[in-house]
Amino acid sequence: MKIHRRELLGAQRTRGLLRQWLNGWDLAGRADEEELLVSEVVTNGLVHGDSDVYVYVRRYPERVRVEVRDIAPRPGRDDPAGRRPG
Numbered sequence: 502m503k504i505h506r507r508e509l510l511g512a513q514r515t516r517g518l519l520r521q522w523l524n525g526w527d528l529a530g531r532a533d534e535e536e537l538l539v540s541e542v543v544t545n546g547l548v549h550g551d552s553d554v555y556v557y558v559r560r561y562p563e564r565v566r567v568e569v570r571d572i573a574p575r576p577g578r579d580d581p582a583g584r585r586p587g
Contacts, residue, residue, distance in 0.1 A: 504543065504554040506571075512543045515556055519567070526560050535565065542569040 502518065504511035516536040523532045539556065546554040550571035557568040 502556045502558075504547065504556065506547060506550065506553050508547070511547055511554065512540045515543050516540050519558060522558060522560075523565070526565075528560075528565065531565065535567065539567050539569065542567075546571045 502515065504515065508514075516539065519535055519539055520529075520532045523529055523535060543554055543556060546569055550573045552571045552573040555568075555570045555572075557566075557570070559566045559568075
């Protein structure tokens with residue numbers, strides 16, 4: 502899934518799709534934790550990155566793997582509150 506770097510509802514859309522996939526895989530019991538984690542990481546990518554964010558979800562027999570990536574050519578920028586990423 503690709504989330505445009507200016508898409509303000511990107512984390513919300515990602516949570517909804519992740520919940521649908523987990524329900525379809527009979528893994529609804531994991532949805533709350535998985536949604537929280539993906540929401541945090543996607544939000545960080547959108548706020549601190551300087552590129553689109555890509556989310557990959559893979560189901561394995563005993564786990565679900567969620568990867569969140571950006572393709573920014575340089576480290577993330579500081580946020581307005583003065584905190585440094587990382």
